[in-house]
Each structure stands twice: as structure tokens, then as C-alpha cells.
Amino acid sequence: MSQPVLSKLQSGVLTLTMNRPDTLNSADDAMLSALVSALEEAGSAPEVRVVVLTGAGRGFCAGADLSMMAGNAGSPTRFSEHLEHTFNPLIRAIAELPQPVISAVNGVAAGAGASLALICDIRLWSSAASAVQVFSNIGLIPDAGSTWLLPRLVGYARAFELMAFAERVTPEDALRLGLCEHVYAAEQFAAQVQGYAERLAARPLSALTLTKQALRLNLSATLHEALHTEARLQDAAGASWEHQEGVAAFLEKRKPNFLKQP
Structure with a gap:
């Protein structure tokens, strides 16, 4: 079979x-x-x-x-x-x-x-x-x-x-x-x-995961609820190594590498 x-x-x-x-x-x-x-x-x-x-x-x-x-x-x-x-x-x-x-x-x-x-x-x-x-x-x-x-x-x-x-x-x-x-x-x-x-x-997976959560949650949310959800999830995104890599790449004028954690 x-x-x-x-x-x-x-x-x-x-x-x-x-x-x-x-x-x-x-x-x-x-x-x-x-x-x-x-x-x-x-x-x-x-x-x-x-x-x-x-x-x-x-x-x-x-x-x-x-x-x-x-x-x-x-x-x-x-x-x-x-x-x-x-x-x-x-x-x-x-x-x-x-x-x-x-x-x-x-x-x-x-x-x-x-x-x-x-x-x-x-x-x-x-x-x-x-x-x-x-x-x-x-x-x-x-x-x-x-x-x-x-x-x-x-x-x-x-x-x-x-x-x-x-x-x-x-x-x-x-x-x-x-x-x-x-x-x-x-x-x-x-x-x-x-x-x-x-x-x-090749994009930052943790950020995409949190983006998916925000979009799904906010499909049925009010604007006030959506703003609160975004702020809460942004804390999680900001604490990730991917955020650090993205900022470092921007300052160093290079392409970020989101595939391998430093």
C-alpha cells in the first residue's frame, strides 16, 4: 500500500x-x-x-x-x-x-x-x-x-x-x-x-512565526486589541538573536544571515 x-x-x-x-x-x-x-x-x-x-x-x-x-x-x-x-x-x-x-x-x-x-x-x-x-x-x-x-x-x-x-x-x-x-x-x-x-x-523564522501569530489573532481583533498584541509580540521578536543579527547587518552594511545562530 x-x-x-x-x-x-x-x-x-x-x-x-x-x-x-x-x-x-x-x-x-x-x-x-x-x-x-x-x-x-x-x-x-x-x-x-x-x-x-x-x-x-x-x-x-x-x-x-x-x-x-x-x-x-x-x-x-x-x-x-x-x-x-x-x-x-x-x-x-x-x-x-x-x-x-x-x-x-x-x-x-x-x-x-x-x-x-x-x-x-x-x-x-x-x-x-x-x-x-x-x-x-x-x-x-x-x-x-x-x-x-x-x-x-x-x-x-x-x-x-x-x-x-x-x-x-x-x-x-x-x-x-x-x-x-x-x-x-x-x-x-x-x-x-x-x-x-x-x-x-532564508528569512528570520522567529519573526515570521510571531508575524503569523499576530495576523491570525488580529483577524478578529479590534484595533485596540491588535495594538496590544503587536506590542506584546514585538517584545519577543526584539529579544531574539535574529533581531540582533538584523541590526548588526544593517550597521555593517552587509546581508543578514538568518539561517545559522551565531
Whole structure:
């Protein structure tokens, strides 16, 4: 049996590849559990500076594996129970991971697969990628965080329209709407993602970790609360060796080295 998630560490970049290509990486319990475990391990691994999440084959993630979720006749599926032990822990793990997480959307991201792409800190798309909030096609509401994530990116009305009509989003639309930061040619996608991730890995990790915390916390904060959070986290950033290195490099007119603590 093939591994549900493939893992590769290169130059501080941990690439986690969802590995069910025959189903466009539709998510079963084994794959979701493996992803959560891999992220938990990465969070305490000093050699991991950036995590990339991508899919094997033609798809990023086609959402939940519906063949495993069908309820018995007269006994509807308890979706809440399924979500609380599958997708929801994974969404939380990505949001709470100390390191930045990049979604490398190589193909279709549908349903909860689109949520996985959106929750990451940076979204990079292949020219062969697409996304669709497919839930309404099967009489369900968007889940795995989509109703929280999508309106914050595109606004309430556009999010509702994408969800109501299950519109397919192209790379051009994703870039225009702010659903991704960059689109790369499909034939160069893996190399471009690795290069981008390595550039991010060379940045000061403690500062990025604290920046991620501040952004996540302040998504639902008032300005007063945000100012307090920034001040508190700035104390932590200012006490780091990376801050000392950055200041020293500025004064010495050289490029800072954030990869190795002096």
C-alpha cells in the first residue's frame, strides 16, 4: 500500500504531498491523519523552516472522499463528528503551526480541498490549477473553514456567489480575487515553488512565526486589541538573536544571515 502522504525535506523546506492521485487526492481518514501527524512533527523540528502542501498527479485535493461518508439508509451521516476528527484538526494544525505554510495548488482544489489551499499563509498556483466550492452541488454547506476564509479574501457577496453556484475559479480569477499570490507555468511549477519556499526559509523564522501569530489573532481583533498584541509580540521578536543579527547587518552594511545562530 502506498503512503497517503509523501514527505521531502530540502534546504529547510518540508514538502508534504497528498498521495492519492487516482482520486485527485480526495481525502480519506488515513491521509488526513497522516497530514496532522506530519505537521505536529514539523512544528518541533528545528530543521524545518517552511512547509509546502501539495498534491500528487493532476489534483491538489478534490475534497472529502464521499465514498467513505455515505450514511446508511434512514441513518444520515453525522458530518459534525466526521469534521471534528478529520478536516478540522488539520485546518487548526496549519493555522497554528509555527512555520509558514505554502499551499502549492498544482491542480483542482475542490470542496474541503479548497479550504486546505486557502488556510495556508501563502497560496501559489499552477497555470493548470482551479478551485471550486462544490458543496452546493451535493446539497451541503461549505465547511473546513471556507465560510470563515473566503469572505475575508473576496468579500461576503462574492463568496456567497462562488458557493451558491459552485463556480470554478481559474488561475487568472484567483490572482485577481486575491485567492493566490502567484501563478506559475505548470511545467515549471515544482521548481518555482521550491525556489519561492527557499527564499522564505532564508528569512528570520522567529519573526515570521510571531508575524503569523499576530495576523491570525488580529483577524478578529479590534484595533485596540491588535495594538496590544503587536506590542506584546514585538517584545519577543526584539529579544531574539535574529533581531540582533538584523541590526548588526544593517550597521555593517552587509546581508543578514538568518539561517545559522551565531
